[in-house]
Amino acid sequence: MYTLNIIAFTILAVAALYGFFGGLYQRYEFLTLGQAANRSDHKGDRWRSFARNVLAQGKVLAEPSGIGHFFIFWGFILLGIGELDFFTYGLTGTHIPGFTAPWFTFTQEMLAAFVLVAIIVAAIRRYIWRPMRTEPTFEAGFILFLIFAIVVTIYSVGAFSALEQGVMPGSAAPMSNFLASFFVGINPATAGIIVQISFWVHTLAIFGFLVFIPRSKHLHMIGAMFNSYYRSLEPVGKIRSLDLSDESVEEFGVGNITQFTWKQLLDGYACTECGRCHVSCPATLTGKDLSPKYLILKMKDHLIDTAPALIAQRKMAAGAENLSLTTVFESMPQLIGDVYTEDEIWACTTCRACEEACPVYNEHVSLIVDMRRNLVLTQGSAPGEVNRTFTNLERHSNEWGRPRTARAEWAQDLDIPLMSEVDEPVEYLYYVGTAASFDARNQKIARAFGQLLKQAGVNFAILGKEEESDGDSARRLGNEFLYQELVERNVEIFKNYGVKKIITTDPHAYNAFRKEYADFGFEAEVIHHTELLAQLIDQGKLTPRKPVERKITYHDSCYLGRYNGVYSAPRYILSKIPGIELVEMERSRNKSMCCGAGGGSMFKEETGEQRINVFRTEQALETGATTIATACPYCMTMMIDGTKAKGVEDDIDTYDVAELLLQAI
Structure with a gap:
């Protein structure tokens, strides 16, 4: 019997491993359709991130529901050690020396109990409580069933193998002992049959799970590990710059699936479908078309649907110079239009609540901005009010369309110096920003801050009519051409005046100057007005x-x-x-x-x-x-x-x- 078991097990194992690695390779091949992205720098930081967020489950544990995931994750890993003895006993009738030690048996039983409780809670939560962020899908239920079967059969093999020998499992195996207590006196032959059935149910569940992983949402078990390692180490929320100097480039942004980077595509594999982003997104919560969860999942589904044809065409194109992917794209659903609606793309506020909540470091905002770039720069498509904003920025360097000569009107009676009028270099440039320059209510903020600076004796000046828009709105609305034009003007002005320190009441300008202007050759100490005011209070200059x-x-x-x-x-x-x-x-x-x-x-x-x-x-x-x-x-x-x-x-x-x-x- 053992010989037949070993033969059957070997055949199943080979088939399962082939299905697992074959599925993984196919998913890897799909990623090669994406554009290059350098995520191999700072290896030490990446391994520390891996340890913190994969091994220690740091971001997963940011919410109480992550506790169950933690136990399932580590329970499965540690139970994997016990699987060696489980399969050895099931196939040969003997245990691996040392694996029957009471402490080891007890540890395995308790780990399995934690996993069992965690999946029961997960099932109740998903199918009975049904919070907004989760969905009671068949796939999720099937995964929970497989895990349930794996754990229960560990106990049934432990219980009935002991009963087959006419003994109880004992206190070292409390769960198996509890199960066995209901079947005391069972015929040993019947107990042996149950052991064999349990062993093969367990084996089929393990191998089925293995084959299912790369073809289901549970690909995140692997994708999330790589995503955590390859996560962006750039300043938080920084948008990558486009190289606009190559005049041969006809398309900008992302208009088809192959224009995403491989790392953006990997986000789809990493998504756990936990829905944390879904319930954090202001667009989702107020009934917009956009959901960051489905933003990622639709990208993944579109990749899986279209990649086989694209890869086949790419292989054919390798031997034919004039063959391209254009005809393939024409016959497929369009990324913008069929997969995503324009309303969906424009609904995002780029607030990053989704990225903050995501336990696997998915980068939702970059997807949105890249598709906006394609709409604006390649397709020339944007809502009317967005185009008016671009026009105002182009003509007047502010979104309101006010004349730049009015930029310093808020400061007329405050005796605040202009950079063009000061004889000596000032310590701080106060970059007022568009809103505080032109909006009547926000001008009061500029006035209040200016008065506080003067009272504290801070050496500062403003640019007045020389001040340009920081460009944040243009960039995040997808107009990279306009953004870079505004940046170049600002950088020239800042360098002309030798600006070393900038204070601003505008967090959008604060973010742009701190993180994104470095790509264009300008770096300075950038301080938000609340940071400076807090320092001035500490220094006793404001009381x-x-x-x-x-x-x-x-x-x-x-x-x-x-x-x-x-x-x-x-x-x-x-x-x-x-x-x-x-x-x-x-x-x-x-x-x-x-x-x-x-x-x-x-x-x-x-x-x-x-x-x-x-x-x-x-x-x-x-x-x-x-x-x-x-x-x-x-x-x-x-x-x-x-x-x-x-x-x-x-x-x-x-x-x-x-x-x-x-x-x-």
Whole structure:
């Protein structure tokens, strides 16, 4: 009997391994369709990331549901050691020396118990509780069933192999002992048959799982490990620059699946379909067409559907000079139009809530920006209001379309020097930004900050009419040509004045100057106004003494918080103002929800069931606060509009942190 078992097992093992590695190779071959991307630098940092996020499951454990995943992950790995003895005993009737030690048996039984509890909870959660982020799919149920079968058959083999010998498994195997207690006195021959059935059910479940992995969402078991290792080590949220100098290039951005990089395609394999991004996305939560979860999954499905024909055509093209992939693309569903709608692509606010939540480091925002680039630069397609924004930036270097001569009107009576008028180099350039230069409400922020700088004796100046747009809106709306033109102008101005330090009240400019201007030959120390004000308070140059009796909730700007990690400075300033009671929204700091203005969204019409800024305002109102504090001019506009939409603008004030500090001084 053992000889037949070994033969049958060997045949199944060879077939399963062939199915597993064959499936993996096919998925790898699909990735070769993507464009090159260098993710081989900083190997030490990459291995540390691997240890932290794969072995220690760091990002998975960021939410309570990750605890179950942790036990399943490590339970399976450690149970794999016990599988060696399990198969040896099932095939030969003997155990591997040492594998029957009580401590080892007990450890294996407990690990299997943890896995069993975890999958039962997962099944209840997915099929009974049904939270928004999960789906009760057949595939997910099939995987849970296979894991259940693997664990239960470990116990049944342990229980009935002992009963076959006329003994109980004992306290070293508590779960098997518990199962055996229900079958005391069973015929040994019957127990032996159950052992054989359990062994083969276990074997088929293991091998079935192995074949299924590369062909299912559980490819993430492998894809996520590689994704964590190859994750971007660039500054958080940095957008890669396009080389616009090659005049032979006719297409920009991503218009078909092969124009994504191999790493972007790998994101599809890594996706666990956990839905954390889905329930974090402001577009999804307010009824837009976009879901970051389906953004990734649709890319993966489209790759799997189209890659076999593209690879076959590529192999044919290798021997024929005039053969290209064009005819293949023409006969396939179009990436933009059939796979993704334009509404979907334009709905993103680039807030990075999805990337912050993702446990496997998927990079959703780059997919969106690359497809916007194709729409704008290659297809010439954008919503009317987006095109108007581009026109205003081209003609006036601001999204409002105001004349650049009006840029310094907010400062007329404040005696703030211009860079062009100062005789000696100043310590700081105060880059005001478009919103605070032209929007009446946000001009008050610039005035408050300017007054605070003067009171603290800070040596600074502004550019006035020489100031250009930082270009953030143009880049994230897909117009890389316009963005780079604006950057070149700014860099020339900054270098002409020898700018070494920049302060700004605009988190979007702050992010661009800190992270993205280095690609164009300019680096400086860039400071957000809340960071500088916090330093000035610490240095005793600003002392808030006057009580400001307000119950305040602070709204974290995405480009200040998630993009640049500035959470403490604004709260520190508020904590130093007498009379202020700070209450946090449920979604705050790195889990804060976008106001709806990012990614150029402030300058285009919003679709969906609800406006994002209204949704966020409702969250602020739930705190019972009488004032909403911000540290971003775009957030200021959106939150004020939100209070107006809710009809509470007379009851709820909205202030920048600098304005509140000035009130206290």
